[in-house]
Amino acid sequence: xDNPIAFTIVIASILLTMYISWASRRHTRxxxxxxxxxxxxxxxxxxAAMLGDYCSAASFLGVAGAVALVGVDGWWLALGFFAAxxxxxxxxxxxxxxxxKYTVGDVLSARFGGRESGIRIVAMLSTLVLCTLYxxxxxxxxxxxxxxxxxxxxxxxxxxxxxLMAVYVIVGGMRGTTYNQAIQGILLFGAMLGIxxxxxxxxxxxxxxxxxxxxxxxxxPAVVTKEVAGTLAQMETADAAAAxxxxxxxxxxxxxxxxxxxxLRDLANQASLVLGLFLGTLGLPHxxxxxxxxxxxxxARKSAEFTIWGLxxxxxxxxxxxxxxxxxxxxxxxxxxxxxxxxxxxxxxxxMLGQLLGGEIVLGIIAAGxxxxxxxxxxxxxxSATTSLSHDLYATVLRPQSTDRERVLFAKTGAGFLAAxxxxxxxWLRDQNVGVLVAMCFGIAASTFAPALVFTVWWTRLTRQAVxxxxxxxxxxxxxxxxxxxxxxxxxxxxxxxxxxxxxxxPAAILVTVLVAYLTKDTGRADxxxxxxxxx
Amino acid sequence: MFKKILVAVDGYAxxxxxxxxxxxxxxxxxxxxxxxxxxxxxxxxxAEKEAETAALKGAGLQPLTGEPLGLVAAFGRQRGVTxxxxxxxxxxxxxxxxxxxxxxxxxxxxxDSGRKxxxxxYFGSVARAVSEHARCPVLIIKKDTVDxxxxxxxxxxxxxxxxxxxxxxxxxxxxxxxxxxxxxGLLALYSVMYFGAALLTSAPYKNTAAIELFGLPLAxxxxxxxxxxxxxxxxxxxxxxxxxxxxxxx
Numbered sequence: 001x002d003n004p005i006a007f008t009i010v011i012a013s014i015l016l017t018m019y020i021s022w023a024s025r026r027h028t029r030x031x032x033x034x035x036x037x038x039x040x041x042x043x044x045x046x047x048a049a050m051l052g053d054y055c056s057a058a059s060f061l062g063v064a065g066a067v068a069l070v071g072v073d074g075w076w077l078a079l080g081f082f083a084a085x086x087x088x089x090x091x092x093x094x095x096x097x098x099x100x101k102y103t104v105g106d107v108l109s110a111r112f113g114g115r116e117s118g119i120r121i122v123a124m125l126s127t128l129v130l131c132t133l134y135x136x137x138x139x140x141x142x143x144x145x146x147x148x149x150x151x152x153x154x155x156x157x158x159x160x161x162x163x164l165m166a167v168y169v170i171v172g173g174m175r176g177t178t179y180n181q182a183i184q185g186i187l188l189f190g191a192m193l194g195i196x197x198x199x200x201x202x203x204x205x206x207x208x209x210x211x212x213x214x215x216x217x218x219x220x221p222a223v224v225t226k227e228v229a230g231t232l233a234q235m236e237t238a239d240a241a242a243a244x245x246x247x248x249x250x251x252x253x254x255x256x257x258x259x260x261x262x263x264l265r266d267l268a269n270q271a272s273l274v275l276g277l278f279l280g281t282l283g284l285p286h287x288x289x290x291x292x293x294x295x296x297x298x299x300a301r302k303s304a305e306f307t308i309w310g311l312x313x314x315x316x317x318x319x320x321x322x323x324x325x326x327x328x329x330x331x332x333x334x335x336x337x338x339x340x341x342x343x344x345x346x347x348x349x350x351x352m353l354g355q356l357l358g359g360e361i362v363l364g365i366i367a368a369g370x371x372x373x374x375x376x377x378x379x380x381x382x383x384s385a386t387t388s389l390s391h392d393l394y395a396t397v398l399r400p401q402s403t404d405r406e407r408v409l410f411a412k413t414g415a416g417f418l419a420a421x422x423x424x425x426x427x428w429l430r431d432q433n434v435g436v437l438v439a440m441c442f443g444i445a446a447s448t449f450a451p452a453l454v455f456t457v458w459w460t461r462l463t464r465q466a467v468x469x470x471x472x473x474x475x476x477x478x479x480x481x482x483x484x485x486x487x488x489x490x491x492x493x494x495x496x497x498x499x500x501x502x503x504x505x506x507p508a509a510i511l512v513t514v515l516v517a518y519l520t521k522d523t524g525r526a527d528x529x530x531x532x533x534x535x536x
Numbered sequence: 537m538f539k540k541i542l543v544a545v546d547g548y549a550x551x552x553x554x555x556x557x558x559x560x561x562x563x564x565x566x567x568x569x570x571x572x573x574x575x576x577x578x579x580x581x582x583a584e585k586e587a588e589t590a591a592l593k594g595a596g597l598q599p600l601t602g603e604p605l606g607l608v609a610a611f612g613r614q615r616g617v618t619x620x621x622x623x624x625x626x627x628x629x630x631x632x633x634x635x636x637x638x639x640x641x642x643x644x645x646x647x648d649s650g651r652k653x654x655x656x657x658y659f660g661s662v663a664r665a666v667s668e669h670a671r672c673p674v675l676i677i678k679k680d681t682v683d684x685x686x687x688x689x690x691x692x693x694x695x696x697x698x699x700x701x702x703x704x705x706x707x708x709x710x711x712x713x714x715x716x717x718x719x720x721g722l723l724a725l726y727s728v729m730y731f732g733a734a735l736l737t738s739a740p741y742k743n744t745a746a747i748e749l750f751g752l753p754l755a756x757x758x759x760x761x762x763x764x765x766x767x768x769x770x771x772x773x774x775x776x777x778x779x780x781x782x783x784x785x786x
Contacts, residue, residue, distance in 0.1 A: 260745035270738035
């Protein structure tokens with residue numbers, strides 16, 4: 001084993017989160033639970049839990065890693081993750097809190113009735129596709145992390161990760177979410193700030209702004225590798241400053257790490273990506289839960305403000321930590337890229353920086369935080385998928401007369417199958433940045449759930465048929481375009497395939513929804529539902 | 537000896553046994569009963585609810601009534617005992633202890649399902665947790681030690697069900713329009729900030745994005761504007777939301 005201490009910390013953290021979930025079972029109420037009785041849930045705990053949902057592995061590993069490789073152009077993704085939260089708050093958090101529904105299925109059932117099989121089927125397919133694809137970046141990130149910790153090959157690490165996720169679902173479930181998410185949020189936030197302070201003191205004279213100054217000297221590793229990889233690959237033993245200086249000498253006209261332009265997308269690709277990020281969070285199953293654990297409006301406001309400020313600070317730290325990682329690990333990153341190990345370079349920059357700064361203990365803390373984020377996200381996704389399988393497919397379509405036990409068995413088997421599909425995809429997409437993979441899932445969510453959800457809670461004219469048609473078109477288009485991108489197909493249906501499907505599939509879904517709504521009449525329980533969503 | 541007895545009910549047999557015992561004891565001692573039903577406030581997904589229901593059924597437990605409070609109230613009327621019903625949501629034990637304190641109950645009666653082994657580990661025990669933390673005596677009624685046939689014969693439907701659902705007033709004309717205007721106005725404002733910053737960082741505008749302003753490229757300032765703008769808009773939105781709700785319970 002390469003890092004026994006770090007590995008022990010990760011295992012201890014996994015066991016702790018499992019224990020917390022276990023201790024939050026239906027009737028178990030420990031002293032800690034007593035203190036969060038009605039009206040006593042501290043708003044800071046909720047705020048930290050909200051933060052835990054957002055300081056995900058994609059941000060923690062993917063965005064910081066992207067900044068370490070390409071400079072500030074890797075940071076724009078963070079803007080989208082941040083903005084998505086504002087959209088959730090402005091558009092659906094209030095209405096959904098009022099109706100007491102926090103999943104797409106619940107919302108659609110509340111307005112259109114629970115027996116409408118068309119809506120159920122399209123919602124189920126969207127849920128299954130989204131959950132399966134969203135599991136992939138969690139597995140890719142966790143696989144690389146275990147590989148870094150243990151030195152194992154990628155395949156066994158992904159298999160172990162998949163197994164761990166299944167165990168989490170069985171043992172943990174959604175209970176204990178508040179505590180686990182809060183711990184995860186505090187851990188990731190603390191780790192990011194801790195690294196920033198530490199690296200500032202150890203390499204930049206105690207001044208974080210010196211990181212920006214140094215960044216203006218650096219040629220991003222991604223640029224160096226393209227141009228002069230041969231030379232720098234030999235610099236295994238060179239220190240960071242010497243490597244940075246050598247690269248600049250060889251490439252005097254190259255952009256620096258805070259100059260936009262190293263890896264900017266063309267307008268269509270960028271527009272598609274940012275649109276997907278902007279709307280994608282609206283349909284993610286694990287996001288809105290936090291709004292239902294706050295007891296009153298004041299607590300909700302305080303928690304939300306806590307989260308927003310936390311995210312703002314976190315994403316600022318992500319930029320600086322990514323740039324610091326680029327400087328401190330310059331020769332290593334260049335060499336990893338030269339060796340074709342982009343997956344490791346992009347997803348493991350922050351853990352490697354932690355290891356460099358504080359050895360195995362810091363590596364362990366960072367890995368534990370990232371692992372907790374990935375596992376808790378995976379739990380939410382897998383349980384959402386099993387809900388769809390048992391409720392929308394088995395109980396509604398396949399066997400309406402089935403017993404609870406049969407449904408549960410079917411759902412668990414189905415979840416195992418989805419996890420297996422995710423493992424295969426994670427093996428195939430191992431070198432992708434987890435942030436980019438997550439962004440693709442956002443694109444699918446933005447094309448399916450976002451229009452349906454927003455129209456359902458805001459538009460009286462929306463009809464049952466419009467929901468089915470809009471979600472169906474959004475799902476098919478976004479899925480086809482996502483896989484076209486995976487297979488590197490340059491054009492499809494006469495249009496260029498983009499980094500994210502949203503630019504085509506979101507407008508198409510909205511257009512079809514609106515058109516069909518005006519052509520049909522069944523608006524469900526519109527008045528009743530909208531009154532519960534918006535009545536004071 | 538006891539003036540006010542709190543009993544927690546959930547519709548399962550052990551809790552109905554506890555309720556019967558509490559009402560009969562109150563009848564003997566001239567006390568009154570507070571019957572409490574706690575709805576857990578954990579955001580469980582449907583699959584988990586089904587899995588837990590299946591596990592409970594597997595252990596021979598299923599709810600005998602959907603209206604346990606109505607049933608206890610009816611049983612109380614039959615025995616001439618004053619029963620106050622309370623329905624709350626939150627962590628079960630925490631709420632039981634809170635209500636005991638609020639109502640100044642001097643005895644808590646709870647049922648114990650008698651689960652063993654993994655089942656006990658999985659579901660835990662409210663009875664044990666209450667007895668550990670309560671500040672007054674706790675009477676634990678073991679499963680199957682009280683005959684609840686008499687209670688079950690009472691029609692719960694005939695009993696007055698507690699009013700716990702807030703009635704949904706019809707949406708006033710203009711309210712939805714006003715809310716749409718406010719939310720969409722803020723969203724439009726934020727969209728301009730966000731898409732402005734995000735599209736500035738695309739290849740066609742890279743020279744504009746790289747224009748230096750106070751030592752940093754314009755794109756970085758735009759990014760920060762989007763983040764700080766988000767903070768400000770969120771604050772404005774939540775303040776308005778709070779004013780609208782007037783601090784009502786969420």
